[in-house]
Amino acid sequence: MIDALVDLLKSSRNAIVLTGAGISTESGIPxxxxxxxxxxxxxxxxxxxxxxxxxxxxxxxxxxxxxxxxxxxxAKPNAAHRIIAVMEREGYIKGVITQNIDNLHYKAGSKNLFEVHGNLRTAHCINCTNxxxxxxxxxxxxxxxxxxxxxxxxxxxxxxxVLFGDPMNKDFYEALKAVKKCDFLLVVGSSLEVYPVAELPLYCRQFSIINRDPTPFDERAKIVIHDSIGKVFCDIAEKLNLKYE
Ligand SMILES: [Zn+2]
Structure with missing residues (x-):
């Protein structure tokens, strides 16, 4: 399974990673x-x-x-966050879409980052927008x-x-455009149950899933791996010979 996934990452020209809460549980975030x-x-x-x-x-x-x-x-980024940042730096992926607001991809050094539920770095006044x-x-x-x-x-x-009742943010619409252009979407640690983000895999040519538990999209995915996300990414890093410490 890992070998097939690594082959897909190597052969794709425009791969994107989509992450959810599951990637941050190994950083101590429930x-x-x-x-x-x-x-x-x-x-x-x-x-x-x-x-x-x-x-x-x-x-x-x-x-x-x-x-x-x-x-x-x-919280601090874990191995999976760090490996994903290195994968972008080394050209295996073009960007990261995350449902998490925990800043951990940002802290790990991901550059082309779409935080579709916002982040905990900035704030604004609801009246004058300062x-x-x-x-x-x-x-x-x-x-x-x-x-x-x-x-x-x-x-x-x-x-x-992005709170319940808020419209989706600018990052979401940019992420949607990026997904429509990508040739491979790797879903990591998302149960794909929160809309509209859960629909994103339907807009790309092919997608695969790494998640501890089954998701409603497993049957449509090219490769599905149900395992610890940290372990899977350490295996990927080893096969791609990535240095991430
Ligand atoms: Zn104000």
Whole structure:
């Protein structure tokens, strides 16, 4: 399976990687959709991470989410993130599309990166759109300013993540264009259950999947590997002779 996947990576001219929560679990970030341990089984994501809740209960919104977001911003890229960055540098892939907001591909050095659910590096005022660092929000929160406020107009400052109820961002539409042009999409650690990102494989000529659990798209994929993502990428790195430490 790994050999066939490596052959596909070598023979494709314009390959792209699409990642989901599964790639970050080995960095200590829980996958909220995995059964039994998922946070989203205890709270309703459509509520806690929604625009409506942010606007109607801003204090509660930030109190809940700041502690979640801290888990992301404190995490470090794992071998799979680092190998994917090297694969781009060495020309095996043209870019990375991620559903994750954890900054880990960015930290690992991926360059042509489409963060289709946003990121936790930047923020903006919902009124005057003035830009802030994400860390400014966190700093204000710990100084007791909740919700965080714009220094220009006093309105609420929110991170540049795509919440439930938000439209898709610019990265998503650029990612869609990139997928339509690519000749191979490698899906990594995504259960392909969150739309509209889950539809992306349908826009490319062929795709393969590396994921711990089965996905609704397995039957249509060229190659499917159900295994630890870190292990699979270490095998890929070895076969492509990539240095990633
Ligand atoms: Zn403002």
């Amino acid at each position: 996958d909220y959709r995995s059964k039994g341990t998922g946070l989203w089984e205890k709270v309703d994501p459509a509520k806690m991470a929604s625009v409506t809740f942010m606007l109607s209960h801003p204090e509660e919104f930030f109190r809940f989410n700041i502690s979640q977001w801290a888990k992301y911003t404190e 830009k802030y660092d994400f860390n400014d929000i966190v700093a204000q929160f710990y100084e007791g300013i909740n919700p965080p406020r714009c220094e220009i107009c006093g309105s609420l400052v929110r991170p540049d993540v």
